[in-house]
Amino acid sequence: MISQHDRQAAIAQNDQADGKEGPAPSRRQAVAHLRRLVPLLGSHRRLTIGATLALTAAALISLALPMAVRRMIDNGFGQGDGEFINRYFLMAMALAVALAIASALRYYFVTALGERLVADLRKKVFGHVLSLPAQFFDSNHSGEIASRLTGDTAQIKTAVSLTASVALRNSILCVGALGMMFVTSPGLSSIALAVIPLILLPLIVFGRSVRKKSRAAQDALASASSYASEIIAANRTVQSFNAEDAARQRYVCDVEMSYGKSIAAARSRACLTGFAIALIFGSVVGVLWLGAHSVLAGTLSPGSLSQFLIYSVIAAGSLGSLSEVWGELAQAAGAAGRLFELLNEQTYDREPEASMPLRSPVRGGIEVSDLHFSYPNTPQKEILAGLSMTVSPGETVALVGPSGAGKSTVFSLLLGFYDGSGGRLSIDGRDVRSIAPRDLRKEISIVPQEVTIFATTIFENIAFGRPDATRDEVVAAAIKAQAHGFITGLENGYDTVVGERGLTLSGGQRQRLAIARAILKDAPVLLLDEATASLDAENEQLVQEGLEQLMDNRSTIVIAHRLATVLKADRILVVDAGRIVEQGTHASLMRNGGLYKRLAELQFKGPATDTELDAA
Numbered sequence: 096m097i098s099q100h101d102r103q104a105a106i107a108q109n110d111q112a113d114g115k116e117g118p119a120p121s122r123r124q125a126v127a128h129l130r131r132l133v134p135l136l137g138s139h140r141r142l143t144i145g146a147t148l149a150l151t152a153a154a155l156i157s158l159a160l161p162m163a164v165r166r167m168i169d170n171g172f173g174q175g176d177g178e179f180i181n182r183y184f185l186m187a188m189a190l191a192v193a194l195a196i197a198s199a200l201r202y203y204f205v206t207a208l209g210e211r212l213v214a215d216l217r218k219k220v221f222g223h224v225l226s227l228p229a230q231f232f233d234s235n236h237s238g239e240i241a242s243r244l245t246g247d248t249a250q251i252k253t254a255v256s257l258t259a260s261v262a263l264r265n266s267i268l269c270v271g272a273l274g275m276m277f278v279t280s281p282g283l284s285s286i287a288l289a290v291i292p293l294i295l296l297p298l299i300v301f302g303r304s305v306r307k308k309s310r311a312a313q314d315a316l317a318s319a320s321s322y323a324s325e326i327i328a329a330n331r332t333v334q335s336f337n338a339e340d341a342a343r344q345r346y347v348c349d350v351e352m353s354y355g356k357s358i359a360a361a362r363s364r365a366c367l368t369g370f371a372i373a374l375i376f377g378s379v380v381g382v383l384w385l386g387a388h389s390v391l392a393g394t395l396s397p398g399s400l401s402q403f404l405i406y407s408v409i410a411a412g413s414l415g416s417l418s419e420v421w422g423e424l425a426q427a428a429g430a431a432g433r434l435f436e437l438l439n440e441q442t443y444d445r446e447p448e449a450s451m452p453l454r455s456p457v458r459g460g461i462e463v464s465d466l467h468f469s470y471p472n473t474p475q476k477e478i479l480a481g482l483s484m485t486v487s488p489g490e491t492v493a494l495v496g497p498s499g500a501g502k503s504t505v506f507s508l509l510l511g512f513y514d515g516s517g518g519r520l521s522i523d524g525r526d527v528r529s530i531a532p533r534d535l536r537k538e539i540s541i542v543p544q545e546v547t548i549f550a551t552t553i554f555e556n557i558a559f560g561r562p563d564a565t566r567d568e569v570v571a572a573a574i575k576a577q578a579h580g581f582i583t584g585l586e587n588g589y590d591t592v593v594g595e596r597g598l599t600l601s602g603g604q605r606q607r608l609a610i611a612r613a614i615l616k617d618a619p620v621l622l623l624d625e626a627t628a629s630l631d632a633e634n635e636q637l638v639q640e641g642l643e644q645l646m647d648n649r650s651t652i653v654i655a656h657r658l659a660t661v662l663k664a665d666r667i668l669v670v671d672a673g674r675i676v677e678q679g680t681h682a683s684l685m686r687n688g689g690l691y692k693r694l695a696e697l698q699f700k701g702p703a704t705d706t707e708l709d710a711a
């Protein structure tokens with residue numbers, strides 16, 4: 096069974112995923128969300144049937160035990176029949192063994208079902224999220240999506256493996272025990288039934304305020320946890336600003352606040368428990384007092400009174416448990432709702448019905464004419480305002496322009512992350528909107544400004560886009576990218592596992608890995624977003640050599656930040672406010688004395704020497 100600690104962790108994690116505090120689903124919404132989980136159980140029929148049978152068997156055996164007690168008291172003790180007592184004890188022992196087996200099976204099936212369901216959900220949600228369009232990631236926080244995968248699914252696991260089984264078991268026990276109370280003594284049961292609303296009403300009211308306090312405690316914990324993970328992820332920044340003390344203090348405050356709220360919640364819960372026990376057992380004792388008088392009057396046997404007593408304790412206990420599980424089920428429903436929300440997100444809908452891949456061999460001619468575009472989340476702001484440009488097969492074109500001019504946006508449209516709202520963007524004469532994104536992206540390599548390195552081996556990082564690449568191919572790509580030298584210098588060479596986000600590598604090394612990755616992909620179109628971060632001279636030189644290998648014989652668009660790059664480009668296009676405003680060579684643009692000249696004087700850095708400049 097999942098421990099209370101796990102359950103709280105899941106809830107806290109979930110709250111974190113939820114941002115601050117999402118509105119709890121209404122009772123109807125909660126039921127609807129939970130109902131959507133039911134078909135998922137259907138695909139694991141054996142586990143579901145096993146869990147239900149084991150649950151029911153365990154509950155029914157628990158209900159049979161009090162009958163054995165009655166028979167033993169009335170027929171065994173009452174008549175002094177030792178043989179009868181032996182037989183009944185044997186039967187009771189058999190029931191105990193059966194109960195043990197049913198409980199073990201129940202635990203296994205219910206846990207396995209929860210684990211299976213959550214593993215399925217995680218796979219489904221992750222696969223779906225990966226197929227969502229760029230637009231989705233513009234408006235959703237990646238951390239939040241990730242914690243939905245862990246926190247929300249963990250909560251559903253708790254609901255299925257713990258809460259739902261508690262609910263089902265206690266429902267069977269409650270109905271069964273109440274029914275058996277009536278069979279045992281209709282008179283006493285009627286009195287007990289009349290008392291139940293008197294017990295439940297104050298408990299429900301009081302319970303609500305306790306839940307509110309627990310919620311506040313969980314929120315405080317969630318806020319402390321999210322602060323802690325933010326600070327741990329940014330440990331280098333924190334340490335470099337000597338901000339450890341301030342961070343520690345803030346966390347101490349958060350944890351103390353969460354502690355204070357938890358204690359307040361615990362106090363209320365303790366009072367509620369005391370109050371509930373006083374009411375429930377007070378009523379049971381009251382009813383039993385009446386029962387005792389019935390025994391004295393000879394209208395009820397002592398065994399029946401004992402049987403009634405046990406059933407009433409079972410009924411009261413199961414009612415108590417049932418009143419607790421609703422809150423947890425509602426939370427699981429909230430988690431399920433958030434996951435279904437993700438699953439309801441539309442996947443990439445641009446995939447054209449009868450899309451054909453580009454005609455092979457792809458030559459890589461790019462033509463952009465009068466392209467207009469606004470990002471879906473800021474539709475009022477036009478980013479590309481009639482941009483036109485061409486890149487002939489094998490040509491290298493440098494894009495230069497002020498920050499925010501729309502250079503990277505051109506890359507996003509070429510990669511099919513978004514569609515233009517007007518104009519045309521074509522590769523080898525084919526409108527990119529008529530090419531399935533997967534086919535389109537097969538023909539394009541990108542070396543981004545911020546290189547993504549995964550926490551795996553160098554080999555797998557280079558082979559990222561081509562998992563079938565052989566060792567020789569990977570090494571050949573690394574040699575061309577000027578990365579082989581530093582890789583072989585690492586402790587385990589190509590099998591070295593690089594730290595999270597490539598933190599164990601230098602900026603230049605990361606870039607050379609990205610270049611090797613692109614060389615290995617060997618696509619006819621290359622998009623290159625030069626890093627602005629300054630590299631040391633040696634690294635700069637190596638990166639530059641790697642890039643030259645990569646650009647060789649490919650249609651290349653470079654967002655250029657280095658003079659060496661613009662000097663090597665066949666043409667330079669100057670972008671401003673989503674349009675091409677100037678084009679030419681470095682020398683002609685410098686002579687024009689326009690935007691390019693101003694930018695060049697401010698922006699360019701890199702290994703071009705004065706002689707090179709003069710030559711240009």
Ligand SMILES: Nc1ncnc2c1ncn2[C@@H]1O[C@H](COP(=O)(O)OP(=O)(O)OP(=O)(O)O)[C@@H](O)[C@H]1O
Pocket residue numbers: 233470472473478496497498499500501502503504505
């Ligand atoms: N995903 C996005 N959603 C909304 N607006 C965006 C998005 N990405 C970029 N923008 C906006 O689009 C404009 C152009 O951005 P883009 O990244 O294309 O500029 P850039 O010329 O590449 O700039 P830089 O040289 O600084 O990288 C900017 O104003 C930017 O704020």
